[in-house]
Amino acid sequence: MPLTDTSIKNAKPTDKPRKLADGGGLYLLLNPNGSRWWRLDYRFTGKRKTLSMGTYPDTGLRDARDKRDAARKLLAAGVDPGEQRKAEKAAGEERASNSFEVIAREWHSKQSAAWVELHASRIMLRLENDIFPWLGGRPIADITAKELLTTVNRIVDRGAVESAHRVLQNCGQVMRYAIATGRAERNPAADLRGALPPVKQTHLAAITDPNSIGPLLRSIDGYQGSFVTRCALRLAPLVFVRPGELRQAEWAEFDLDNAQWNIPAEKMKMREPHLVPLAPQAVEILRELHPLTGRGRYLFPSARSPQRPMSNNAVLSALRRMGYATEEMSGHGFRAMARTVLDEVLHFRPDYIEQQLAHAVKDPNGRAYNRTAHLAERRKMMAAWADYLDQLRVGANIIQISSAA
Structure with a gap:
């Protein structure tokens, strides 16, 4: 006799599992603990098999019968419903792992x-x-x-x-x-390709006119904020590294006696170690800063925690407080300043400039230059650049210098 919801609800568990048959191989297994499991017994290639169909009442009587009918259709088509379920589960797991x-x-x-x-x-x-x-x-x-x-x-x-x-x-x-x-x-x-609106090209703000560089340097010297931030501002034009490389600079990377800064590969955009020759003016700034932050990890630690470097916006915010608007100057602008003036005013070789900017520069054989390539020439360039900035700072007449390099 087929089951009804009433007969299922009224069925009481015993000390042994009971099978409440519904027909077509479907039955409800009533366990001593009161749990009710739908099961389907069937034969495939002469072997007796059992398929779980869910629990009652999560799977109701009608749903259990629908599952039974679907399984019997598979059997009629020569498909083992148990193996079909395993295949579907495996496919589902594969699809999930391939999400x-x-x-x-x-x-x-x-x-x-x-x-x-x-x-x-x-x-x-x-x-x-x-x-x-x-x-x-x-x-x-x-x-x-x-x-x-x-x-x-x-x-x-x-x-x-x-x-x-x-x-x-x-x-x-x-x-x-x-x-x-x-x-x-x-x-x-x-x-x-071509489906998105084009990006409007914008350039990071930079002061590249020598007539405007002098006032900027004097503003930096007169900066009224923290001493650490003022040192970062003073060092930025002398080394013209990326803002992230500057703010994360660590004392362990500096050799002040040999006037150089070795930036490890993991901090560089191109994932190549970079060497920055330090002009005497840069070394002076660092020796002045060392008594304050030299016992810690970072040159420019965060005001909130010495275990962290200053924030991304520290230099940028300082420029804004000095009165430089968004379209005038950015922390990244010191790089464009150096690139432009070293090329157009001081006339240094473009490959020396690009190397010092840590751009991808190839040698005549197509290989990337190593960190020490043309080091002597780059030291001269960095020293000449620092001296030129000093001239601009004091308001000297601006002249074009022809580099022997």
Whole structure:
């Protein structure tokens, strides 16, 4: 006699498991502890098998019968429903392990070993904020160009067009990694070339006119903020490294007796060690700073914790307090200042300048120059640059110097 919800509810457990049959091999197994499990007994290739169909009341009587009917259809087609379920589970687990988020994190873990920490964290933050909530759980092989564009356009809609381009580029890199590791066959990001609005080109603000450099240097000398920040401001034009490299500078990297700063590869954008020759003026600033911060790790520690470097915006904020607007000068602007004046006014060789900027410069054989290449010439260049800044600071007449280099 087929089961009813009433008969199921009224059935009482005994000291041994009981089978409450419904028909077609389906029955409810009533255990001594009161649990109720749906089971389906069937035969396949002459062997008796049992398939679990869920628990009651989570799986109701109607649902259990539907599952039984579906299983019997598979049997009629010559398919073992138990093996079919195992295959579906395995496929589901494989799809989960091949989700966009899982593969993106795997790609990021492999690539980040060659990235500066800040760059790596920015990439993961973009993916976590703008991609994973919508596409993270999708099997990467199933993602289409249309849904990728829809997701990236959410970034465009909030006005962050440049970020949208960067995120799309990162997604393309993840897709290519999935193809290389056999978990996808094509890259839908490649189909979106030209689909996003173009990025408006902007340049980081920089003072490059010698007539304006002098007043900036005098403003730095008169800066009324913290001594540590003033030292960072004074050192920035003399070494013209990237703002992140300056604020994270550690005393262990400096050899003041030999007047040089050795920046390790992991701090550099290009992941190559970089050597900065220090002009006498730079060494003087560092010797003046050393009694204050020299017993700690960082030249320019955070005001909140000496275990951390100063914030990203410390130099930038100081420039703003000095009256320099966003479109006038930035922390990165000291690099453009040096590049322009060293080339156009002091006439040093462009490859020396590019090397000192830690840009990718190749030797005649196409190999990257090492950190000590042309060191003697770069020392002369850095000393000439510091002397020239001193001339501008005191308001001397500005002349063009022809470099012997």
